[in-house]
Amino acid sequence: MEKKTILWKAVCAVVVVALAVLLLSGLLNNHDVRYHKDALTRDELTHTKVEAPDTLAYDGTISADSWRETFPYIAASMDDNAKNDEIVSYLEQDPYLVNIYEGYGFAKDYGSARGHAYTLEDVHNTERPHATANCLTCKTPNFAKLVQDKGVEVYTYDFDEVWNQIHDMGEAVSCYTCHGNSAGNDGELRVTHTYVNKALGGNVQTIDPATLSCGQCHIEYYFTPADKETMMPYSSVDTMTPEAILEYYDTMVLPDGTVGFADWTQESTGAKMLKAQHPEMETYLQGKHAMDLNCADCHMEIKLAEDGTVYHSHELVSPLDSPAILESCVRCHGDENMTQKVHRIQDQITARETEIGNRLSAFKDALAEANQSGALSEEKLDEVRTVYRHAQWFFDYCYVENAEGAHNSQLANHCLDLAEQKIAEGMALLGK
Numbered sequence: 001m002e003k004k005t006i007l008w009k010a011v012c013a014v015v016v017v018a019l020a021v022l023l024l025s026g027l028l029n030n031h032d033v034r035y036h037k038d039a040l041t042r043d044e045l046t047h048t049k050v051e052a053p054d055t056l057a058y059d060g061t062i063s064a065d066s067w068r069e070t071f072p073y074i075a076a077s078m079d080d081n082a083k084n085d086e087i088v089s090y091l092e093q094d095p096y097l098v099n100i101y102e103g104y105g106f107a108k109d110y111g112s113a114r115g116h117a118y119t120l121e122d123v124h125n126t127e128r129p130h131a132t133a134n135c136l137t138c139k140t141p142n143f144a145k146l147v148q149d150k151g152v153e154v155y156t157y158d159f160d161e162v163w164n165q166i167h168d169m170g171e172a173v174s175c176y177t178c179h180g181n182s183a184g185n186d187g188e189l190r191v192t193h194t195y196v197n198k199a200l201g202g203n204v205q206t207i208d209p210a211t212l213s214c215g216q217c218h219i220e221y222y223f224t225p226a227d228k229e230t231m232m233p234y235s236s237v238d239t240m241t242p243e244a245i246l247e248y249y250d251t252m253v254l255p256d257g258t259v260g261f262a263d264w265t266q267e268s269t270g271a272k273m274l275k276a277q278h279p280e281m282e283t284y285l286q287g288k289h290a291m292d293l294n295c296a297d298c299h300m301e302i303k304l305a306e307d308g309t310v311y312h313s314h315e316l317v318s319p320l321d322s323p324a325i326l327e328s329c330v331r332c333h334g335d336e337n338m339t340q341k342v343h344r345i346q347d348q349i350t351a352r353e354t355e356i357g358n359r360l361s362a363f364k365d366a367l368a369e370a371n372q373s374g375a376l377s378e379e380k381l382d383e384v385r386t387v388y389r390h391a392q393w394f395f396d397y398c399y400v401e402n403a404e405g406a407h408n409s410q411l412a413n414h415c416l417d418l419a420e421q422k423i424a425e426g427m428a429l430l431g432k
């Protein structure tokens with residue numbers, strides 16, 4: 001074949017490919033123009049490889065202030081978490097909780113969560129008693145670092161002593177929490193809370209890092225009876241269901257040889273109770289979005305700075321408050337009104353919570369009465385106490401999840417169904 005023909009063929013091929021690319025990108029752009037006017041995607045992020053600053057905090061962590069010069073937009077956006085500053089008292093909003101949680105700290109003080117900037121302040125101000133430093137687990141990177149350096153014994157250190165030190169020299173949830181000291185290395189995410197690796201082992205790899213970084217704290221956890229270490233009650237995504245976790249607690253062998261973990265024993269009913277805590281990651285991972293999206297996709301807006309830097313805003317917002325994040329829903333939800341969709345779910349779940357919470361409270365009163373009157377045998381009472389423990393667990397698992405059904409309405413309703421069944425079963429046993 002002549003050289004000219006080869007050259008000609010090559011030119012043609014290039015032209016064809018170029019046309020195809022133009023056509024395709026045109027189509028995609030069209031789609032973008034229609035649906036994502038301003039929405040930026042992960043692909044447009046500008047990852048900068050930089051040296052980590054060499055200014056270390058007292059414990060060897062790199063603080064947000066030290067990163068500020070390198071990542072000004074990210075650091076400033078993290079500061080914006082202070083804007084989310086309101087606390088609603090759940091006990092005033094839902095008075096039946098005071099009765100259900102009788103004998104436990106949450107009956108004294110239980111306010112809604114607010115921005116990460118307040119974690120240290122709020123853990124100090126709560127009227128819930130905190131005997132040891134383990135309450136600091138999810139409030140500050142400096143406690144995570146202390147556990148890494150000194151081991152599980154720090155969970156039993158005196159709360160005030162550790163809090164004072166961190167309050168003076170450390171910081172609230174910060175860069176180190178989610179990135180270790182490597183935020184400069186493309187924002188690589190690192191697990192800094194040791195119990196995550198202990199509980200999940202190799203299964204850590206099965207969870208998207210941008211979900212697991214939040215899942216270091218937005219999870220159900222307990223303090224191990226032996227050394228008060230913070231721990232997750234499962235070992236894989238498959239065992240992150242309310243049923244499997246209840247089974248885990250029910251069958252746990254305690255240091256004294258008895259079986260069954262309890263957060264507290266309730267005086268009026270004699271029941272060994274469990275308190276669920278914000279199982280956001282567990283609820284989310286059993287839901288409809290688990291395969292395709294991570295926490296950052298819905299709670300961290302991708303922004304464009306004046307100098308052209310594209311970055312993840314580190315202000316953790318509700319997707320409903322961010323037009324840019326709402327734009328990203330269109331890809332799968334089309335022109336469905338997402339705010340209405342979310343509110344419809346939340347209204348339905350909250351209405352059921354109020355109704356079932358009040359019934360649970362009435363069940364508790366009936367059990368307390370039976371416990372005090374001596375009308376039932378201890379064996380029969382124990383049977384009802386277990387039913388009550390389980391009803392409370394399923395109710396709580398739904399109630400304390402902060403998305404109010406939006407992360408997974410099916411699971412929220414399932415928990416409420418189970419609570420309802422258990423209440424009916426218990427009332428029947430009491431002859432009510």
Ligand code: HEC
Nearest residue numbers: 113114115118119122138139173213214216217295299316
């Ligand atoms: C070190 C533990 C920790 C990590 C990691 C963490 N959070 Fe939080 N988060 C908290 C605590 C504690 C609060 C409540 C703070 C308060 O009320 O003082 C909170 C509050 C929030 C709130 C405000 C809740 C409200 O009702 O206003 C949002 C939203 C949130 N976190 C999202 C996230 C997301 C998304 C991630 C991952 C990118 C994440 N968090 C990672 C501990 C953590």
Ligand code: HEC
Nearest residue numbers: 214218280281284289293294295298317318320402403406
């Ligand atoms: C598909 C989008 C989506 C994903 C992914 C998602 N969330 Fe949410 N999340 C929501 C919506 C919607 C709400 C309800 C917002 C509201 O009430 O304004 C919410 C509420 C919350 C809240 C309560 C605070 C608030 O702003 O109302 C927290 C905390 C939270 N999510 C954490 C997480 C964590 C942690 C993950 C990952 C395990 C996650 N979310 C994944 C959509 C999402």
Ligand code: HEC
Nearest residue numbers: 064067071075078173174175178183186187210296311312
């Ligand atoms: C609560 C967890 C959390 C905290 C605290 C946090 N980050 Fe991030 N960071 C993330 C997540 C999640 C991403 C997105 C990663 C992804 O999806 O690829 C991210 C991304 C980044 C990136 C990559 C570029 C980008 O915008 O996506 C950099 C750089 C970064 N963070 C720096 C920091 C710095 C500096 C701080 C402290 C001022 C900080 N981060 C605090 C969770 C966190």
Ligand code: HEC
Nearest residue numbers: 288292298319325328329331332338342406407408409410
């Ligand atoms: C990758 C595709 C995809 C994206 C992106 C997506 N969703 Fe979804 N979402 C789904 C699918 C599939 C369902 C299940 C069908 C349905 O309920 O519409 C769903 C369901 C939901 C539900 C109902 C969940 C439940 O358990 O009842 C809510 C709420 C929701 N999405 C909110 C959002 C929000 C808010 C965004 C944008 C921040 C978003 N989704 C982005 C695929 C997606």
